[in-house]
Amino acid sequence: MGRPAAAAALLCQLGLSAAIQWLGLAESGAAWSEARQCRLVPGQLPLCRRHLELMPSVVRAARLAQAACQLAFADMRWNCSSVRRAPSLGPDLLRGTRESAFVYALAAAAVTHSIAQACSSGELPLCSCASVPSEVPGPDFRWGGCGDNLRYGLQLGAAFADSPVKSSKQGTQALRAVNLHNNAVGRQVLSDSLDTKCKCHGVSGSCSVKTCWKGLPNLDEIASDLKSKYLAAIRVTHRLIGPRKQLVPKEMDVRPVKETDLVYLTHSPDYCTPNLHLGSLGTQDRQCNKTSAGSDSCNLMCCGRGYNTYTEEVVERCHCKYHWCCYVVCKKCRRKVERYVCK
Template identity: 60%
Template sequence: MKPSLQFFLAGFLLLILQTGLCYGIKWIGLSKTPLALTLNQTQHCKQLEGLVVSQVQLCRSNLELMQTIIQAAREVIKTCRKTFSDMRWNCSSIELAPNYLLDLERGTRESAFVYALSAAAISHTIARACTTGDLPGCSCGPIPGETPGPGYRWGGCADNLNYGLIMGSKFSDAPMKMKKSGSQANKLMHLHNSEVGRQVLKASLEMKCKCHGVSGSCSIKTCWKGLQELQDIALDLKNKYLSATKVVHRPMGTRKYLVPKDIDIRPVKETELIYLQSSPDFCMKNEKVGSHGTQDRQCNKTSNGSDSCDLMCCGRGYNPYMDKVVERCHCKYHWCCYVTCKKCERTVERYVCK
């Protein structure tokens, strides 16, 4: 075999091994499902975008669940964009689902976040749908076994986290359990990060209460276990993204494991996000490495955080422009019981990166 051909094949093999092929998050492409599409027959499952064979089978056997999963896909996109709106990488490529760019195709910390968020979001949305009665296969979560305390009583309708975790993980993890879903290292990484997302979801379950009593005295509180909003869960995952650990797939005994690259004397923690490939700084547009660049991105001149013009623009400088903003103003309360406002226009100075 000629050296040049050997080099090409080696490079091609390395590219395959370094990419996770994103099977696990292609289902986010369900966000593009037309609102008019009625899912009441099993053959409709083939019309859904981004599903692998095992997910199509799950769709056929759980048709009533699919509208909730479609809603979860939309929540992933909306939440990811909002969570990273102040960062150089602003999750914009997630809107290309199910066909991603290299920032999400490779085993980066960005893909780690999206896998974790998508796993949390699908279980969160299913658990909430049980509570609202949108799913015939489930109902409210169980009443906790512990006593809530004096003046408190269990009631209401708890989010059915257990059902959400079972059905959510069955659907979102299905692609990583296929034989042809990328390298073993990527499978392990994606499954690990998905589980981290579900752990953060579990930790968000908290006691929520409603007051009862004469004249609002709140002498008795009816309480239930409810999940935090998905945006709050995403912020916790963002902190894990910022402190994510780079790993390598290394033999330990008779098997290979993912271990921290720089401190491989310890195993990977169950609570940390992990990644295999380093990310670019996302300053300049470079599709070969999955960078979208920050040119023309809005920045905050007075901020010291990641949205500051210095950090967002990578030292290239920024251009000011004037923007007209329409706001509610001169609001008046009318007895009883409504508010009327006028609309006022003002001009504000904004800044975009060069």
Template identity: 45%
Template sequence: MGCANLPLTNKQKDLCRKKPHLLPSIKDGARLGISECQTQFKHERWNCSTTKEVSVFGYELTSGTKETAFIYAVMAAGLVHVVTRACSSGNVTECSCDTTLQGSGSPSEGWHWGGCSDDIRYGTWLSRRFADGSAGNASAKGGDALIAVNQHNSEAGRQAVANTMSTDCRCHGVSGSCAVKTCWRSMAPFERVGALLKERYEASVQVQARGGGGGRKMRPKEKSRRRVPVGKDELVFLNKSPNYCLEDRRLGVSGTRGRRCSRASAGPEGCNLLCCGRGYNTHVVRRVERCDCKFVWCCYVRCRRCESMNDMHTCK
């Protein structure tokens, strides 16, 4: 698939034409972001559902809510993560490992930098070029304020990748001793990045943006008692979230009717919370599967057929 056939902005298409070899990584980054979003919110009233529309997320991409903030953050982070992995694997000619760390370290303490440290600089640069182009799509509905918060949240997503990096080491020495250690910097698994962004989502700040689209001056909404400036790694939003309990086709909200819930849980997946007080239906599900399998000489496996009956609860 060429760049011209993709639902991209003109800036994104221009970048795609100049660097077509990055298209697979861009697509993989989008898939990673969507998958992690759905994993983090699978038990919530808003479960990061996607649509068949070109924008994938539909209304949520331009609503300016906490959910919009998470989408922009996790999508930007996914692109950084995938591109950086490709760089470290040698699949992108324009980047590689972080060579600035080679040869330094602390020899007196018995360790030095070596191996292949993940270099997130190129992935971060590409994410800014590509993801911030999509942030500008909000101008038609939300204006400069929404562009500013979308770009801020994309940057917060990139910061999350940097903030979760770790230093890994390997020991060298005679008979397994650790006389010398070689250390390198590694990105965390993307699940940890997603979990950090979910925490940022829970603590997100409602703001009012000041200045033009290029300016990022934001401050907490006047009704808020908070007086601390908004940090670069925080998620921010403009508008309160809609009621995700009931279906609203105009807003693309699917509601929670028919969603599976847990009767015993007091968390967000519990029937009381997920079903929004409407109650739930209980169905008995019959399940048949192979069990007690044994290897018989020679040469086949003999199993029993086990049947189980389980309750399944769905929201009314």
């Protein structure tokens, strides 16, 4: 594909980028007191105007999603640093890659997660705690507390994440289908993570009775689950099967796509060297682990180029003592550590 054709294809995909451009709100200082501020989320403009009260939750979701993505991929060549550039997104997140599959799923989960917890914390006027679970409580606990309102979070979270993809006239049908599929996977992983949380009651903390509710884990746990799905993601094509087009594996010997699989259209670069056309920032100057055999090892992270070693002095708390009652006093210790950085 020549440069003009490649540029046209990329511009065609930019319409779909609005679906995750809102991740750039992590740096937003908007007070969200007026509907005109909704211009910051052009892909979700109508929903923002109707539900302006949601936007602080969306900003929080953007911050948590960026942090969770970078934590999950800190030991990989692609370390999710490109989400920090939102709303300007690179080819790694525009071309239906394995990486964009992860970010779409995480973003969809994050906005649902944030709204569900905003309900239970009393931040939103149109929702409150989740309904009491239908399952019968055990003999040693009772339902109570304030559960995360996953139902409301899923309803508005899906509308927020999916509406730009569904309404876009740009991009291919295949890319729209892949992005919607990965959004749904993110919400499904979040839904499956809803768990029973309890608080003990009783004399002297005996926990003779527990009050329990349904709550969500922190977003880092969801990101970790999605990373496992990223590593097992399936490359697909959008093909007519019967009366409608479906996402099917590109390779014939791969099992059918499940609703819980992350899917992608385009192979990713190896991310070893900088290449703006592919969205690769390279791994030069990245820190590596000399003793690791995993993806953060100096051999893999540095792509065989070798690494430089330098010594750094760090200051740590040490010799800590507990004093009755009730504080801890520590000294400060200095020690030298070796760091390894890719050439």
